[in-house]
Amino acid sequence: MTPTFSERLRTRVPSLKRLSERAREDKRHIAYDLLPTLGLPQRGGVAALIGALKPKTHDFAPSDQTRALCHTLQQDGLTPVQPAIPADVLKDVVDYFKATPCHDPFRPQVGKFGWDTPPADEINMAYYTAEETLRAPHMLDLMNRPDVLDAMELHLGCKPVVDNIGAFWSYPQRHTAKGVQRFHRDYDCVQNIKLFYYLTEVDDDAGPHMFVRGSHHDRILETGKAQTDAAITEAFGADRITAITGPAGSWFLEDVYGFHKGQLPVNKPRLLLAIQYNLYASPHCPKAPIMDNPGGCDPYINRIFLR
Ligand SMILES: O=C(O)CCC(=O)C(=O)O
Ligand SMILES: [Fe+2]
DSSP: OOOOHHHHHTTTOSSHHHHHHHHHHOTHHHHHHHGGGSOHHHHHHHHHHHHHHSOOOTTOOOOHHHHHHHHHHHHHSBOOOBOOOOHHHHHHHHHHHHHSOBBOTTOGGGOOBOTTOOSOTTOOEEEEOHHHHHTSTTHHHHHTOHHHHHHHHHHHSSOOEEEEEEEEEEOSSOOSOOGGGSBBOOOSSSSOEEEEEESSOBOTTSOOEEEETTGGGOOTTOSSSOBOHHHHHHHHOGGGEEEEOBOTTOEEEEETTSOEEEOOOSSSOEEEEEEEEESSOOTTSOSSOOBOOOSSSOTTTTTTTBO
16 A cells, blocks of 8 residues: 555654654754655656756766766666775775674664674674775775766666665574665665675575565565565565675776665675665764865765865
């Protein structure tokens, strides 16, 4: 059943009073809290309008390969897995994350811990903050791949804004799926694409990312609520659920409005890096930039993180 407007409005805020309080605390909440009131066609319309108004690359000339990436992304909701980043780059990034303590946002009381010593079996995932992620070596290059930025500009009709970056471990031998380990749609912006890098090898036992092909075009279960595997299979059919495996350092783009989840790893931990390309800032990222632009990064695309 399609939810009513008022049910949609209450997805994120219980009342109009709370909506206005949250808007006063942080104006990025206005678009975010109202987003679930728009259905898929309206979100597409708003996205096209914003795309027409926002800055564009002068002499924009995407390659055929980039056009193909964007085409598959739009058609299927995700691109094929792309070749791995150079091994020395990957090693620097993974070494950095292994040396940086992580945390479980659902258990703030346990504090920081080493990636390989989660203090409880109930911890399914261990996260790095946006700032810890940004400070990883090569991160600005990983966020600003010219092929990805061009594919995003083709898709959005304007330059993208890098938003909501993060990395996290998913641990094996956990019994209950939690958080993003259950099928969900991401509802952060009228258009949101994520670039996922597998920083460890991901086979069927290492918690592959799962995506329901074509569900980014579909209004079935048009809700921000997580869904069971059974509900997804019933709604879309088992043949549309795809497990994405790939070597360490490989990457893909996905329209995360489509249903997706991280499968519970069976016997190997998985480290995932996610970078989101939006039309405007979501409340998930820092309110002020964190680092000086070292030069060479587009100031508009990187405006949330770089001064
Ligand atoms: O762990 C995964 O593969 C899913 C991550 C996810 O849902 C997200 O980053 O939006
Ligand atoms: Fe997600």
